[in-house]
Amino acid sequence: MTGRDDPARDDPASRYGWRRLDARTVRASVVTVAGICVAAGVPTGLGIASASVFWALVTVLPASAAALVATVVVERVRLRRTRYRVSADRVELVKGIVVRSRRSVSRERIRTVDLTAGPQVRIFGIVTVKIDTGEGGSAGGSVSLYAVGREEGERLRAELLDRGRGDGEPAADGRLATFAPRWVRYAPLSVLTPALGAGAYGAVLQVAQWFDLQAGVITWTAGLLGGLGLVGALAVVVAAGVVIGVVGSLALFVEMWWNFRLDREPGGTLRVRRGLLTVRSISLEEQRLRGVELVEPLGVRTAGAARVDAVATGLRSGGDDDKADRKTLLPAAPRGEADRVAAAVLRERTGPTSAALTPHPRAARGRRIRWALAGAAVPVLTLTVLGGLLSSAVLLHLAWISAVLGVPVALALAVDAYRNLGHGLNGDYLVARHGSVRRSTVALQRRGVIGLNARQSLFQRRRGLMTITTTTAAGSGAYSVHDVGAAEGLAFADEAVPGLLGPLLEHA
Amino acid sequence: MGESGSRSGELRLRPPVHRVHRTAVTWWRARILLAGAVVVAALVVAAVLLPGVVRPWLLVPAAGFAVVTVVTAVGMPAWWYRVHRWEVTGDAVYTRTGALWQEWRVAPMSRIQTVDSDRGPLEQLFGLATLTVTTASARGALRIPGLDHGVAADLVQELTETTQATPGDAT
CATH class of the missing domain: 1.10.287 (Helix Hairpins)
Structure with a gap:
């Protein structure tokens, strides 16, 4: 660490010193690797033990021990070789055991600072910090710190996201939504339920195949259900699948969303905290918010519930494990609550998503x-x-x-x-709704619209319909008003974003 | 065009002012014929090389494909030429493209991020270029194919200067 590349020696005048990751990370990594050793070692050990118990112990135990020792050594070295620094305008990270790399991210461009702590990390009081600019490319825009102390993580988050914008916004800080345990009842209505149910059967058969027991498992099940007749047996199989699916989707939902809280923090940041075992903290700058999307999958909608997603720029989609849920501001909750949260997030008195919309031609x-x-x-x-x-x-x-x-x-x-088709204007928002299996009501800030597309197929032309698409830098990049009457749609677009279509509009 | 004086009728979109270059029709035709010829040639070569039993299974699709290619090459480019229009005002870029599905696109000057002109080998042969205008939206790009090369170059220059003069990060 005394080499000339030691960044800690650079500009000593800086009041922001270089910091190291938390030493407790080594322990967390050891627990993780120990878990992997148990998960992989026990089945392997059992497999070998069926031939010889001695060989099972002789192979599995030393291998596990070696893995643990290697983890300790590698993690210690990694921790010694990793430094980060938050200076007045940059976040810098120097890392790498063999190949040294130095990453520097401009603080201005930082969009999100997410904290994640899985159970094995949590028990040691540390968190993983991911600092992201939301810009393309897997490596360029983000800095990931595994792991720092919980207080240090909170401090980084607060420091990096608070831009000190005292621009006289109304002080509407505080709690916007809190988890209610009864929301759990919506979890089994998701498409996850049948998928998990079917997946469970698939997994059983797959594992059975590895051990050449597939035929055995099927005969055993057939024997068990033989007395019920074909219909009865089918009913039992389906019912068991449903039960597995329900339990699985409940478990997943609870793990993801337990103890959910949505807060608005000083400095204009929305913060979602949630999770039972793995605790996550996701931050979103309000400045990046261009609207909200109320999503109602069919099952959830039948139960009178809806989910709220943020439509924001710089929310990287894809690549991340948790990507689909990062933009979710509220899990499936009663429709009234969803509308209220949508309004609160947008700082509106009434939610644009609950407004009455103009229906489309027959x-x-x-x-x-x-x-x-x-x-x-x-x-x-x-x-x-x-x-x-x-x-x-x-x-x-x-x-x-x-x-x-x-x-x-x-x-x-x-x-x-x-x-479900409908569109309307509500104050600063353009509202569009469509879809049946997945009904989506998007409320998009009119100033967030950065372009318009008007599209007509041959059939739409004959029937006087048109699909108007507003493009935006946020969310999925484009939101459409499907099959609106052509003249009505154009008038709507012209009113929503005055002047954009301007010279192209004419009266027939 | 330009009958906006009468306020009686229904609101509609007029076509943007400029057509693409007339040579674009020939370029589109050449492109379709070339792509079709590659497929037909591959099928015919395979038919010659492979044993006689499979020959009809290759030659019949080849003939069908050739007919479709020729019909498309005759019909579609003329249709595209009628639909493809573009216009640049001080405030925005407008395009109309398509045939069966027609699409008007608008990108306001203040939101334009990049302006590129591309020339494939065939376009170079015909002295044409394709202009692409992107905004911060992943789905907001405007494309004007079949522009005269010189016109495209001037447009890139003009649009770049205008958008650089506009402040903000265009989101």
């Missing part, structure tokens, strides 16, 4: 019904053609069954999708 319903019928026809036609070619009665039966089941469902979804 021609839009026709389009949706035609799409739905076309979609429902695909499996029916495929099954019919295959059934005819292979002269298989089973396939033909499946064809009419899928027609009987599919057509009404498709029609219902189409009509629902049409009813």
